[in-house]
Amino acid sequence: MKIGIFDSGVGGLTVYGTLKKKFPFCxxxxxxxxxxxxxxxxxxxxxxxxxxxxxxxxxxxxxxxIVCACNTASSVAVPELKKxxxxxxxxxxxxxxxxxxxxxxVAVIGTKLTIKSKAYEKAILGKKSGIKVFARATPLFVPLxxxxxxxxxxxxxxxxxxxxDIKKYRPDSLVLACTHYPVxxxxxxxxxxxxxxxxxxxxxxxxxxxxxxQGSGSGRSEFFASDDPAHFAETAKNVMKIGVxxxxxxxxxx
Amino acid sequence: MKIGIFDSGVGGLTVYGTLKKKFPFCxxxxxxxxxxxxxxxxxxxxxxxxxxxxxxxxxxxxxxxIVCACNTASSVAVPELKKxxxxxxxxxxxxxxxxxxxxxxVAVIGTKLTIKSKAYEKAILGKKSGIKVFARATPLFVPLxxxxxxxxxxxxxxxxxxxxDIKKYRPDSLVLACTHYPVxxxxxxxxxxxxxxxxxxxxxxxxxxxxxxQGSGSGRSEFFASDDPAHFAETAKNVMKIGVxxxxxxxxxx
Numbered sequence: 001m002k003i004g005i006f007d008s009g010v011g012g013l014t015v016y017g018t019l020k021k022k023f024p025f026c027x028x029x030x031x032x033x034x035x036x037x038x039x040x041x042x043x044x045x046x047x048x049x050x051x052x053x054x055x056x057x058x059x060x061x062x063x064x065x066i067v068c069a070c071n072t073a074s075s076v077a078v079p080e081l082k083k084x085x086x087x088x089x090x091x092x093x094x095x096x097x098x099x100x101x102x103x104x105x106v107a108v109i110g111t112k113l114t115i116k117s118k119a120y121e122k123a124i125l126g127k128k129s130g131i132k133v134f135a136r137a138t139p140l141f142v143p144l145x146x147x148x149x150x151x152x153x154x155x156x157x158x159x160x161x162x163x164x165d166i167k168k169y170r171p172d173s174l175v176l177a178c179t180h181y182p183v184x185x186x187x188x189x190x191x192x193x194x195x196x197x198x199x200x201x202x203x204x205x206x207x208x209x210x211x212x213x214q215g216s217g218s219g220r221s222e223f224f225a226s227d228d229p230a231h232f233a234e235t236a237k238n239v240m241k242i243g244v245x246x247x248x249x250x251x252x253x254x
Numbered sequence: 255m256k257i258g259i260f261d262s263g264v265g266g267l268t269v270y271g272t273l274k275k276k277f278p279f280c281x282x283x284x285x286x287x288x289x290x291x292x293x294x295x296x297x298x299x300x301x302x303x304x305x306x307x308x309x310x311x312x313x314x315x316x317x318x319x320i321v322c323a324c325n326t327a328s329s330v331a332v333p334e335l336k337k338x339x340x341x342x343x344x345x346x347x348x349x350x351x352x353x354x355x356x357x358x359x360v361a362v363i364g365t366k367l368t369i370k371s372k373a374y375e376k377a378i379l380g381k382k383s384g385i386k387v388f389a390r391a392t393p394l395f396v397p398l399x400x401x402x403x404x405x406x407x408x409x410x411x412x413x414x415x416x417x418x419d420i421k422k423y424r425p426d427s428l429v430l431a432c433t434h435y436p437v438x439x440x441x442x443x444x445x446x447x448x449x450x451x452x453x454x455x456x457x458x459x460x461x462x463x464x465x466x467x468q469g470s471g472s473g474r475s476e477f478f479a480s481d482d483p484a485h486f487a488e489t490a491k492n493v494m495k496i497g498v499x500x501x502x503x504x505x506x507x508x
Contacts, residue, residue, distance in 0.1 A: 041485075043481050043485070139401055140403070146393075161406075231297070
């Protein structure tokens with residue numbers, strides 16, 4: 001069985017890492033749309049158009065199912081593209097919402113486009129009404145992670161500023177609605193306290209478990225990037241601490 | 255006379271503002287490649303390809319000359335595209351280097367791609383040997399400016415961290431090699447001291463003055479963006495404090 005995964009950049013590798021660990025017998029094909037990253041400041045229309053082309057590409061590479069590991073694209077593109085996708089398409093929102101619905105007070109942080117879409121509120125409240133949801137955009141987290149500044153006083157201060165209102169709101173859980181954010185898990189937990197459950201996009205593993213056929217792959221992973229594969233591999237290693245080999249350039253969408 | 259200007263986003267509006275003030279009688283056509291912003295983390299090949307298409311577009315709109323207001327594209331694309339451009343093409347580097355060569359010790363800050371290209375070192379030393387040049391990438395400045403955090407303690411601290419080595423180096427001048435950075439002028443000057451001359455991309459005005467024919471336009475400005483024109487107009491107003499009206503969407507390159 002082959003799992004297709006896509007994201008605008010390295011963030012989705014946190015999802016890839018979790019899936020690879022859980023389903024080591026599967027094959028994986030990962031597409032990073034580095035020519036258009038970040039998706040968080042693009043329009044809905046553009047993100048749908050990019051996602052549509054990538055889904056076609058991954059299906060063409062033999063993916064039996066596709067995970068959109070980008071929260072922005074999961075918010076604005078997956079709902080539009082689910083029906084037309086040639087293979088089953090999963091965003092990361094439903095799975096996180098499934099976990100979040102166990103809380104009474106949920107907070108959500110993500111990119112501007114993800115938060116503006118209200119996709120998480122809709123997904124959580126669609127599962128169970130009466131839950132309180134508080135969401136805010138935290139756009140500086142991605143550049144801080146990509147710059148490798150997670151351990152700095154600056155990053156700590158940005159966490160305080162962005163999460164100050166969330167702390168006052170006293171949530172039971174916080175959804176990290178961007179695949180870069182798990183890198184900030186320790187810092188966020190230090191600030192909010194360990195009683196706040198952190199939910200990330202890796203929750204998708206629970207959904208996929210129902211659809212994955214055991215032992216039906218060779219455990220191979222392939223990586224493609226729409227721009228600068230060497231830089232993608234370097235960031236994967238330095239920022240996400242995940243080694244990827246032989247990233248191939250695929251410029252047909254640029 | 256019509257001046258074409260392009261950048262990946264709103265940054266080039268600092269150059270547009272200066273040129274518009276100096277040459278109010280000219281017509282302007284501005285292209286923001288918001289579908290691909292930021293250029294600073296894309297490959298040289300991609301930035302050349304984007305710039306080539308935009309130059310063709312602006313020439314098609316009747317530009318008599320084109321200013322590449324993006325430092326990244328000026329570093330990696332303008333040298334490659336100068337010969338093939340149908341109208342005179344100016345990057346922002348030569349003009350800033352012309353001012354910088356009056357100093358003995360020059361510092362340069364910009365995006366990763368701009369600094370990696372060593373375009374400023376080459377331009378400055380090509381004009382006058384023996385000048386000491388110290389360059390470093392400061393990638394968090396753009397997201398801080400775009401997030402509207404210029405007045406915060408976080409931004410002040412990032413300035414201290416990024417410019418700490420530069421302060422020790424005791425430069426006579428600092429080149430702000432990114433069109434977003436003039437917004438940080440006050441903060442940078444506070445930290446380095448007012449004796450350090452700040453040189454920005456608006457120096458291009460000195461070069462153009464030789465080529466602009468007085469009174470040969472109607473003072474009209476047109477704006478195009480390759481994605482989300484409303485967001486471009488909003489950021490222009492909120493971040494760059496420049497009002498732009500009727501930004502048209504141009505998706506032919508996306």
